[in-house]
Amino acid sequence: MPTPEPSCIVTVDAITVEVPAGASAVAALVAAGTLCTRRSATGRPRFAVCGIGQCQECRVTVDGKANVLACRTLCKExxxxVTGAHP
Ligand code: FES
Known part of the structure; x- marks a missing residue:
């Protein structure tokens, strides 16, 4: 019988989700159904593009720290x- 993967509980805006421990913050956003990390200057939704820390489109606020790259941040319990999905 396989051992269950360790998981952690994180909050995306007002939504609580359970993700595998060590998953990227982008995975938590997807699990929460939040496909918007921030808004452009004209208000259009933006989301992760490259997944490798280059495009800057995945910037969110993590534990109060602004402009954190979700694609380069691992989920912790x-x-x-906080995203810019709900201006
Ligand atoms: S998805 Fe491009 S920097 Fe994070």
Whole structure:
């Protein structure tokens, strides 16, 4: 019988999701159904593009720290991710 993967609970805006421990914050956003990390200057939704820390489109606020790259951030128990999806 396979051992279950360790998981952690994180919050994306007001949504609580369970993701595998060590998953990227982008994975938590997807699990929460939030396909918007921030808004452009004209208000259009933006989301992760490259997944390797180059495009800067995945910037969110993590545990109060602004402009964190979600694609380069691993989920930890109790992490709070705030997006710009709901201006
Ligand atoms: S997805 Fe491009 S920097 Fe994160």
């Amino acid at each position: 109790g992490m709070r991710i």
